[in-house]
Amino acid sequence: MRLLQLGFFLALASGLSALLIYITGVSDLRTCDQFTNESRFGSIAVSTKRFQESVNGLGLQAVTTGSDYCKVTINFPSDTVPKWKDPKTGELEGLSFDFNLCEAVATWEQVRNSTTILTSEFIDALPNGWEDYAWRRINKGVLLNQCKNKTLCLEKLSLVLPETPPYVPRQFDRCAVIGNSGDLLKTKFGKEIDDYDVVIRENGAPIKNYTEYVGKKSSFRLLNRGSAKALDKVVELDETRQEVLMIKTTIHDIMNKMIREVPINNPVYLMLGASFGSAAKGTGLKALEFALSICESVDMYGFTVDPGYKEWTRYFSESRQGHTPLHGRAYYQMMECLGLIKIHSPMRADPSRTVHSVPSQRTITAARIASEKLLRRVGAGSEDPLRACSIRKKLAKRKSTSVSGLRKAAVDHQNFVKGTIMYPLEHHPGHGVLCTLPKD
Template identity: 45%
Template sequence: MRPHKAGGFNANSHHSRRGAGSSGGGGGGDDTSKQNDPPVVTQKLDLTPQQDFKILSDFQSSIQQCVANRGLGLTAHIIDHCNLVLKFPEGTNSTWYNEQFKIYEPLEYKYSVCDALLLWEQYRNMTTVLTREYLDVRPKGWEEYAAKRIAQLGADKCYNRTLCEEHLNLILPAKPPFHPRQFRTCAVVGNSGDLLKTKFGKEIDAHDAVIRDNEAPVNEKYAKYVGLKRDFRLVVRGAARNMVTILNGSTDEVLIIKSVTHRDFNAMIKKIPNPVYLFQGIVLRRGAKGTGMKSIELALSMCDIVDIYGFTVDPGYTEWTRYFSTPRKGHNPLQGRAYYQLLECLGVIRIHSPMRSERGNDWSDVPHREMISRAHAAALRLKRGQDGDLGQFGSCKVWGNMDPESSGPVSGSPDMSSIRKFSKYSKWEVMPFESLRKEAQDHYNQMEGVSLYKMDGNKLDDLVCVRHS
């Protein structure tokens, strides 16, 4: 594998032949079949800023109507072509007290629809698992970034790369093990106690992949509520000690570590044969936080349609509960509710909850994929300027090439325990390209064999891009 740093590949020479709005995926439409329409291809148009303002203003009106129809009391108030405020009805019980700012949770939240649309459409094309190629291509990737992902390193930089590789080898694939559009439908199952008010189990299991969080149990006791299918699990450090019991022999379930490698994770990994990867961590200061939001990011990076269950998104809940534990002192996360509702009306997720269960699969009041793509293209043109359109690679700030003669190592290390030697890494990391679903192959070809990674923080124009032959 011979990476080339920035400048090794001329991003400007690869202007998009498909236009800025050609991202695919689910969202919109009046039934499930329309949700899986092929990606809308938006040709590059010479539109004036005034025309783009009109496209976005029409989109805002559609968002406003969607929130009115689906928001269970939430209302959207448009400020301009990009900005709006989501408001809860007067009298909403705000029970969460912010100790830092000495205020109760507010009843209205301002969002930039343009920024949210650009960010989440970008996730449809991204890799969210940390890989060796990312560290090789990113400037000082091994020296500085790798050190941030290893707890108890004893240094702020990887002065000894060999030592850092020893920490990461077991969970570091050479290239992305999962691909955009790899799955048609994915269910992200949260841990909220509201799951006990529904019987979504069979519906959840019908998805192509299911993503769960932390210590959520999967067994016959809760099967009718949360299902039994288990494909991916996003875990934080605190869940590591109980993970062997939680997995209960489920050797295919892929674990994605949310934050950093740690001695607790290392001890747990030695006892299981499951594939384990590291989430390509980025700090995004959005309107909702937590492992559930990271699970949505992970799902959107490899699924056309993302359905969420077990998120406290209905009005009336005054304390946070888990479906598998006794009630705890909690809060009413109004900000999270508002942001999830915005994401549904942007076609990013589809919300399933007790108060929404009677809707069935009617998504006719969510903007259609074509409208979302037009709005995305308009927001992108306004952001970059009419003369600054670099196509689908316009956000790439660091480029690298991967040598086609070297596919790199499968995750693992020579000193693996006997249990880990039977791990299922190869199921994903040596998967033949031809075995991917057609939509995933088409996306790979459309992206000209380029993998996109987020670099840091909130910046949209901050991607590491790796070209494969």
């Protein structure tokens, strides 16, 4: 076990150790001698000044925990004023947050190879899928007697349940996820945002009257339960009426009625996601999960993580009581420093908003392999992507995904997985995936 942890650390040494120095500033490099030799850190020390300049823009502190190289704690400065209170205890949110880098690297790589849209073939292929799972995606589904009347459940899901995923991994190149933070009003990112191939927005965030700040393009919109119940109002936010609406919770009779009677012609789907536990919550995280499952690269706007930003507002209205905002900000910063996303913030002086010392893709790949073995993930370390399949179903009626019109990266991925569609299995102990294979 220790050797696997050491393997993970060495794999990330050139990138992640740089990240730790980048966030905390270079202190005593000799404390790292137990993990690797000084020459490896020598090249990082040469770039100390650059790392310190980056630290000045962030002001966070990341420290490892004991001898467990996977665990890291990200601290906000002591003068940070938290605003969120736990509704149960009344206590203010803390300033320190623990993360497991091994789990993050392994799980997000799985997301990039999977679909995040619920389909009928997933439910059909899942053992007892209708009896044990389908009713959970229907509001008040507990009253449906575990979908023993499959026809009734299918009727409630039919308007949001495609047979197969409408999108594949790496289908789009550059994607932007737009949050709702008031920091968007500090910089006119509108034209920059509209240059992306895909723009993903959240809940009821408006576009009209704010285009110079948030752009006007909108490809997808992630919806929580409250926003989804107002589908008729949500579709009016995009003048083109072409947004794809992604609901992260359950389908409700009210939604079905609006889709049929308004009518709502936008595509509407339910999300199927990976398990992140309590590490991060909210629509923002689900929007990133969806984006990383269909995009080559993902940038974020309206999610300022820098501790110097002390406002807790939305760009279009008063802020609402949300969920652990500092925890979420720390998680997003971890994602950026692992090379998963890029955060655009008006708090950073660098006009190109570059975060230095992010691990290379080669480094992340090595770390991912070591992490999978350490965590004993299904198919750990295998070059065959199908080894991660906990459940395999060859569906006679499913044909291979058409690659006509897809960008080369998406076609290459389809060839790599042999036309297999991978679905995350929520709360699966080995983080395995359900795989549906095309007929021969």
